[in-house]
Structure formats: structure tokens, C-alpha cells
Amino acid sequence: SFRTAAVKRxxxxxxxxxxxxxEPEEVVDVGAQVAGLIKSFGTDINGKTxxxxxxxxxxxxxxxxxxxxxxxxxxxANAQMEQAKAGELSANANxxxxxxxxxxxxxxxxxxxxxxxxxxxxxxxxxxAQANYEIARANVAVAEAxxxxxxAAVVQARAGxxxxxxxxxxCVIKSPVKGVIIDRRVNIGQTVVASFNAPSLFLIAKDLxxxxxxxxxxxxxxxxxxxxxxxxxxxxxxxxxxxxxxxGKVRLNATMTQNVVMYTVEVNTENPDRLLLPYLTxxxxxxxxxxxxxxLVPNAALRWSPTALAQIAPDARALDPADPPASSAAGDSKxxxxxxxxxxxxxxxxxxxxEFVRPMEVKTxxxxxxxxxxxADNLSEGQEIVVGEASANSPVITKNPFVPQIIRx
Numbered sequence: 001s002f003r004t005a006a007v008k009r010x011x012x013x014x015x016x017x018x019x020x021x022x023e024p025e026e027v028v029d030v031g032a033q034v035a036g037l038i039k040s041f042g043t044d045i046n047g048k049t050x051x052x053x054x055x056x057x058x059x060x061x062x063x064x065x066x067x068x069x070x071x072x073x074x075x076x077a078n079a080q081m082e083q084a085k086a087g088e089l090s091a092n093a094n095x096x097x098x099x100x101x102x103x104x105x106x107x108x109x110x111x112x113x114x115x116x117x118x119x120x121x122x123x124x125x126x127x128x129a130q131a132n133y134e135i136a137r138a139n140v141a142v143a144e145a146x147x148x149x150x151x152a153a154v155v156q157a158r159a160g161x162x163x164x165x166x167x168x169x170x171c172v173i174k175s176p177v178k179g180v181i182i183d184r185r186v187n188i189g190q191t192v193v194a195s196f197n198a199p200s201l202f203l204i205a206k207d208l209x210x211x212x213x214x215x216x217x218x219x220x221x222x223x224x225x226x227x228x229x230x231x232x233x234x235x236x237x238x239x240x241x242x243x244x245x246x247x248g249k250v251r252l253n254a255t256m257t258q259n260v261v262m263y264t265v266e267v268n269t270e271n272p273d274r275l276l277l278p279y280l281t282x283x284x285x286x287x288x289x290x291x292x293x294x295x296l297v298p299n300a301a302l303r304w305s306p307t308a309l310a311q312i313a314p315d316a317r318a319l320d321p322a323d324p325p326a327s328s329a330a331g332d333s334k335x336x337x338x339x340x341x342x343x344x345x346x347x348x349x350x351x352x353x354x355e356f357v358r359p360m361e362v363k364t365x366x367x368x369x370x371x372x373x374x375x376a377d378n379l380s381e382g383q384e385i386v387v388g389e390a391s392a393n394s395p396v397i398t399k400n401p402f403v404p405q406i407i408r409x
Contacts, residue, residue: 003388004352008296009381012373014366015232015285016224020215020267022235022280024205028177031198034170036065038190044181050202054181059174062202065192067171070164077164081157088150095143098136105129105136179206182278208274213245213267213282222250222263224288231267233284235276243276245269247286289366294373295380300387301349302364302372306357307389313356347374350386357386 042061044054050062112129115121183203186192192199213233217225231245248266255262267284269276306312347364350357365373 001390002352002357002386003390004384005298005301005387007379007381007383007385008371009293010296011290011292012294012296012366012368012371013287013291014289014368015287016217016221018215018217018221018265018284018286020213020233020265020282020284022276022278022282023212023214024182024208024278025210025212025268026206027182028179028204028206029200030062030173030175030202030204031200032065032170032173032192032194033198034065034070034167035193035195036067036069036171036191038186038188038192039064039066040188050181050184052181052184056175056179056181056204058176058178061172062175063173063186065171065173067168070168070171074161074164074168077157077161081154081161084150084153084157088147088154091143091147091150095140095147098139098143102133102136102140105133109133173201175202175204177204177206179204180208205278208278209271211269211271211276211278212248213269213284215265215267215282215284216255216262217250217265217286219254219261219263221286222265225250225265225286230287231269231284232287233267233269233282235280235282237277237280238275243269243282291366291373294365295375296371297349297362297374297385298387299367299370299372301385302347304350304386304388305348306350311357313353313358316356316358347372349374349379352384352386 041050041063042056044050044056044060046055048054050056056062109129109132112121112126116123116126181202182205184201185203186199186201192201213231225247227247227249229247231247233243233245234241235243245267246269248268251264251266253264255264265286309317345364347362349360349362351360352358360376360379362374362376362379365375367373
């Protein structure tokens with residue numbers, strides 16, 4: 001006896017199924033650049049203490065770190081800067097003094113030259129005046145170098161002061177963006193240590209009305225996914241509800257899991273009512289092809305072929321069922337890989353004709369894994385097609401043979 005199914009008319013969609021995680025579109029990780037004890041948290045737009053789910057404005061205070069050590073460092077840096085400024089004033093005053101002594105030595109040297117020309121000055125006094133002049137010139141050069149050194153010391157002290165001031169300012173953790181607190185990773189009284197890596201304190205999502213799904217797609221399917229392609233997905237948290245999205249981009253940093261190369265595909269979706277929560281698992285279906293109002297046949301009908309010549313109608317027995325046509329094999333290939341390809345392929349289905357079956361050549365289109373869209377001149381909705389057969393000699397199993405049997409004596 002033949003098992004049959006009726007040809008139906010409807011819509012069929014070829015999809016690629018995968019799973020992914022819902023992520024905020026843009027996340028900011030707020031850390032600390034200084035080490036210290038968490039003293040207090042700030043407040044959100046409603047005046048409540050910062051916590052999970054708090055809505056904050058840009059520049060809002062998130063937390064405060066104990067600043068006593070950094071305030072002391074600032075005081076030391078300020079004193080060093082004042083000391084450097086005083087050193088610069090002292091160096092400038094010493095330069096002025098050396099310049100005055102140079103003027104005096106220059107005048108004595110000129111008088112010594114005039115007296116020496118008139119033979120009125122001893123040679124010893126002449127040499128002494130010349131040496132005093134040269135020493136005065138050298139002292140002025142030394143004083144100028146001291147002034148430059150003092151100015152550099154002031155610049156260095158000011159840089160140290162600015163650094164201490166910045167470290168003190170870093171004790172107040174402020175939000176760089178407007179958003180929602182997704183994760184608070186510290187508590188009051190906890191000590192944060194900033195060494196090579198800044199410790200993460202808060203995770204902020206900028207906009208939860210726009211979400212992304214990071215989907216891991218097999219390398220065999222990623223070639224059929226294109227940007228802006230439609231996507232549907234469901235979440236276990238909302239049974240019976242379907243959400244829509246679109247492909248954003250395919251990331252190129254593939255990963256290998258159990259010798260299978262996987263690519264991460266970003267799917268963009270709107271979340272105006274903020275129903276979708278971050279990090280939910282999404283069951284994603286990428287729409288690769290779709291046909292509307294098409295004739296649909298079960299995939300089993302494309303795989304089945306007669307096992308005996310006697311099953312075929314007498315006027316259609318020119319085709320040997322033991323050697324099925326290439327078109328039937330093509331149908332098998334199409335049904336084995338539903339939804340692949342973008343063109344129609346030949347196939348064969350068998351219509352029930354009384355006690356016999358009769359072949360019909362069709363062109364197969366989109367398949368969703370269960371049904372395939374077909375095109376044929378004489379095929380119409382409601383026709384009975386064969387999807388299999390039941391042998392009369394097949395044993396009927398009335399109970400599970402794997403259930404342990406009880407032996408009664």
C-alpha cells in the first residue's frame with residue numbers, strides 16, 4: 001500500500017538556523033586608573049544610589065575612591081612647585097648680581113688699559129684687572145645656566161603638580177556616556193588595585209532600544225549570508241513570539257571548535273519596548289530564499305521511487321524503476337540540502353493512479369527541510385502524490401522489545 005500526501009499551495013522559506021547571544025549594540029567598560037578604597041556610590045537620574053539597571057547621564061558620578069593619599073601627594077607636589085619657583089627667583093637675582101659685577105670689572109679693565117698705555121700702571125695690576133673681567137664674564141654665564149636650570153625645575157614641578165591633581169581627580173569615577181548600568185562589579189569598602197590593567201568597575205550600555213545578536217555560523221553556511229538579509233529569531237524567555245532583524249556584518253576573526261570553523265555574524269534588531277534583555281539566548285533563522293503562493297510537496301515525495309516495475313502504471317513502464325532517472329537523483333540532492341542554490345532543479349514525483357503510480361517531472365525550488373516548492377505543467381493543488389509505502393509482510397511490533405521481560409515461574 002502507498003502512503004500519500006496532497007499537493008498544497010503556500011509560502012516556503014529557506015533558512016539557516018543557528019543560535020546566538022543578544023548583546024547591547026554599544027557597551028562602555030568603566031574602570032579605575034588609581035588604587036584605593038571605594039567610599040561611596042553616586043546617584044542616578046531618579047536620585048537613587050547607582051545599582052544594576054540605573055539610568056545615568058553623561059558625567060554623572062558613579063563612585064568615589066578614598067582620596068586621602070592622593071590629596072597628600074598633591075600637597076607635596078604643590079610645595080615642590082613653590083620651591084622651584086623660589087629657586088627661579090633666586091637664580092634670576094644672582095644673574096642680576098653677576099651682571100653688575102661684570103659691568104664693574106669691565107670698567108676697571110678699560111681704565112687699566114688706558115693707564116697701561118700711558119705707562120702709569122704696573123704690569124701686575126694690569127693682569128689682575130684683566131683676570132677679574134674674564135671671571136665676571138664667566139660668572140654671568142654660570143648664572144644664566146642656573147636660571148635656565150631653575151626654569152626647567154619649575155616646569156618639572158608643575159608637571160608633577162598636574163599629575164598629582166589628575167590622580168586626585170581620578171578618585172571620582174564619572175560616566176563617560178549616557179546609558180544604563182548593566183553590571184556593577186564593586187561594592188562599598190572594596191579596594192581596587194590599578195596596576196598594568198585598569199580594574200573594571202561598571203559596565204554601561206549606551207542604548208538598549210537597539211540590540212545586536214552575535215550568532216556563530218558554520219563555515220558551510222556563512223557564504224549564503226549577506227548584509228541586510230532578513231532574520232527572524234525567538235527567545236526561550238518569550239515563547240510563541242517571533243522577532244525580526246537584519247544581518248549587520250560577518251566578522252572575519254573566525255574560531256575553530258572541534259575542527260569546525262565558525263564565524264560570528266552580527267544581527268541588528270530594534271528593541272523599542274526594551275523587552276529583549278542583554279545576554280538572552282536567541283534561536284536565529286537567516287532567510288536565504290522565499291517563495292510565495294507556490295505548490296508544495298513533501299521532501300519525502302522527491303526521495304521516493306518505485307521498487308518494482310509492477311507498481312508503475314502500464315502505459316508509463318518505459319522507465320525502469322530499478323534505474324531511476326538522473327532527474328530523480330537531482331531531486332534527492334535538492335531535498336537533502338534544502339534552501340541551497342538560487343535556481344530551479346529537475347526532480348521526479350510519483351502520482352497515485354489507482355493501484356499504480358505515475359511519474360511526473362517537476363522543477364524544484366526553495367525548500368525549508370520539510371516541503372519543497374515545485375513547478376510542473378500538469379500539477380495542481382490537492383493531487384495525491386506518493387511519499388512512501390508500507391509492506392504487508394512487515395512485522396507489527398505491539399510492544400517495546402527493549403523493555404526488560406519478567407520471567408514468571
